[in-house]
Amino acid sequence: MTRSARRTRRTSQLAGAGVAALLALSACSSSDSGSDAGSGSDTGSGSGGSDKVSGTVNVFAAASLTESFTELGKTFEKEHPGTKVVFNFGGSDSLAAGITSGAPADVFASASPKTMKVVTDADAGTPATFVRNRLEIATLPGNPDGVSSLKDLTGDDLKVVLCDKTVPCGAAAQKALTAADLKLTPVSYEEDVKSALNKVVLKEADAAVVYKTDVQAAGDKVEGVEFPESAKAVNDYPITLLKDAPNSAAGKAFMELVRSAEGQKVLTGAGFTAP
Template structure:
């Protein structure tokens, strides 16, 4: 081989190696670009899944303390969200929802009141029972009237208040009275369980038939008396996302929190029974 041929061959080899290097660099650049694009895409997707805005929850009055706690936890877990509550008698809340009041979630104190909403087609899916609740007698601190049974409330001179018969706690109280074959004419019927309890707290009544959770929430302001007839009148609490929920994704996430182990721990800690 001549000197000129060998020189030409070396030149072609160097050129080929240079081209290969350029192709390798180009491939790396393309790979890095694709990886970056994938990462950006994942970040964007994660960002788009982030919850935000207000979630409005209509809930039975007996859920006030535990749901308020869970609402704060929800906001902590999902920065940028806010949970607002409307607490009251389940029947009144159901009427508001079927009347068009904007809300995302409804948690009722009985299946009967939830049915008012589901019958109108205002819920998504089938409501699920997330807790149960049992009645107790709330008396003045230290139980000055020595109340030990439901029958004691029927004695003359006792000023007793009950929830309205259309409210779940009132319907449960009547069921317990029926189970004991007892008749009781209360001093007043209250629109929700908190109003009934408050009559005792303010010493405007000697006793009230309320939920055990409300007695516990009141602390030393009242004393609780258990009675066997309450076992015949335990209420299931259903929860559901509403069909026209303004913030459906946050509504689903709030219900998930309520039904989670963390949510159940908060609820049972407040005195509710497991579903």
């Protein structure tokens, strides 16, 4: 074999080795790329899994949130098939006591920061104010007694009911009375705002100091009377996810709905104001 032939053969061998190396590197790169894609796919799947919620979410909420939260609960179940929202509505103080005593709950929505603090000190994260509410006087339909101010409720001829002083609506009423420099002795103190309102609805009382949202929810069963001192007793409503929530994913998703534009539309439509 001539020197020229040997040189040509050697060059061909080197070229072949180079091509093989490039092919091997390309295969390795493709394998790595496929591995990365698989990892990305897994991550995406994991993220999608974390976004998907299911099961029951237990929400403890102030009685004044009954109508708006019930509507949002239906929306939540529709948006998240396979979920069920179970509500426990009542006086914020009694709900807080239940939670701190071990009642299973995922979310707590209170009618006042003071009541919320009872829970956050023991068993919750950082709360956030999601709406505000103010007081209004609920009278019998047509306002037959001509109530036009908070002072009118102090007359001996009217049967007036208030929320208990330990619950937010009662504490707010006392604050408004103090701002007006008035003293009022009700015929009864009720455990929550719905109970106070029902006294008027059932005509067992002539008037009650409740929230504007409750007057609105009652429709033509009562008539609402605004009074300026209510501006001195506006209640912030905080909401929080409980630390030991049995279904924290669903609880967080429900809170997101409440604070979303969609949730705020429902709440402000019910008479609440944005924080």
